Amino acid sequence: MSLRHAVLGLLAERPASGYDLMKLFETSLSHVWSATQSQVYGELGKLADSGLVEVAAEGPRGRKEYAITDPGRAELRHWLVETEPSRTRRSDSLLRVFFLGLLTPLEAQTYLLTEAERSARQLAGLKEAEAAIEWDDDPLSLHGRLALEYGKRLSAMHEEWARWAAEQLKAGR
Amino acid sequence: MSLRHAVLGLLAERPASGYDLMKLFETSLSHVWSATQSQVYGELGKLADSGLVEVAAEGPRGRKEYAITDPGRAELRHWLVETEPSRTRRSDSLLRVFFLGLLTPLEAQTYLLTEAERSARQLAGLKEAEAAIEWDDDPLSLHGRLALEYGKRLSAMHEEWARWAAEQLKAGR
DNA sequence: CATTGACGTGTCAAGAGTGGAATGTAAAGT
């Protein structure tokens, strides 16, 4: 249900077309929220119907530039300050850990160490991305930075945990 | 798509009815994967159709006890060792961070500190749960412990990060 | 014996999310 708010949030920065939004999802939001083209256009239609956004301008190639409206801004604010983030507990990689007992101890350790390496690679990728981005003073950048730091800490934690867990399995026999 | 594997994994430990599985989802797997009753029964039906599980016994009240089959075990193993955990990046709470610029600095800091407290409470809850559980030698327990440790580390990291981020916002002005 | 509560299975509607295809226009390069 947060796709709606992701779109509103992006439009709150500046007006954009569906196409623009998709690119924003792929770039700035890629590590935080993903959306496909069908979702974005669909959501824009629904948001327009309920008056939270409006078509502010039409451009070449049938381009429709959407802008957030006052009710839209109110809804966004409401979401930010008055609703709790949903704790959707669902992790594919953690689920596997529960069933590691079905593998041989060696296989299980291999799985965990592979996970550790995946995380290490991801951390490296994030650091690279961080270095590559020109951090302008745009508010999305500022807060994007906070999110990036979260990603870095998460990767690091995941790696350490996986190595620890592999160690536990080794010691447990 | 991992609900299927969660069900298979649980049935690999021991045969169970749909009702039993639901309780397992609510207890042992609650922090890792959630499932509703409709999903569980629906998935059991599909799994039975494709021969990955079978009805091993029928009990009172129309109870059907399902057991994993050899093809089921093969599928589970295949999932564990040969497929990559899906990195579905979608975090409600992180999405909000991107849009914190729409609030006043004070409101944004409040949000982050509230997040920190939520995490602290969660960590406390996990520690409590850890103390309360009798850890038998059942393989689900052993690996459940690893997952619990993950949860603890995640909560701790989340809290630290939120406090750090709030500090950043304060310093940034 | 009547009621209550835990046990147990199942269906349905609606919404969220995925993945792909169809269709076309404008701009830029060769």
Place this chain on the structure above:
DNA sequence: ACTTTACATTCCACTCTTGACACGTCAATG
């Protein structure tokens, strides 16, 4: 002039997930 690339929207078919509802059984309690 021609072709490619980028821009831009819309539609479709499918699966997954949620939440509620409907139905029925067994065991214990007062």
